[in-house]
Amino acid sequence: MSIGEAVTIISLILIFTFLFLIVLFLLKAKKLKSGAGPERKEGSGVNLEKLNQNWQDVLNHLNSASESEWKLAIIEADKLIDDLLVQKGYQGESLAERLSMIDKKNMKSFELLWEAHKVRNRIAHKLDFKINRNEALKVISYYGEALKDLETL
DSSP: OOHHHHHHHHHHHHHHHHHHHHHHHHHHHHHHHTTOOOOOOTTOOOOHHHHHHHHHHHHHHHTSSOHHHHHHHHHHHHHHHHHHHHHTTOOOSSHHHHHHTSOGGGOTTHHHHHHHHHHHHHHHHOTTOOOOHHHHHHHHHHHHHHHHHTTOO
């Protein structure tokens, strides 16, 4: 076998590999664009008892007189939603990516949840971020609405 034949064979293998990967990518993109719901795994139920206990922990933080406790309540509520979406089979590297998988028409509190998540991001990324108790109560109520929409409370 000559060098030219070897290069031709390797080139063909690479071309077919890239074509295969392109087809896989297009199929994945089509699935995402179609708004297909999450792939559910058998037996991937939500532990409602644990969820309710975690939600109660969030509310306990909120009942404190400390701003740092209110911030912690928001961070924990955000984590609770993120964990719930993972349990329900939503894919993504972050809560924002998992939220992008939700069909907004099926979740009336979607915009509220997105606003609450933005507040959580400000808490996490801006050291000097301030929040008062009324704002914290409002944000936590957004998470509560989202939990209800996700049929968990």
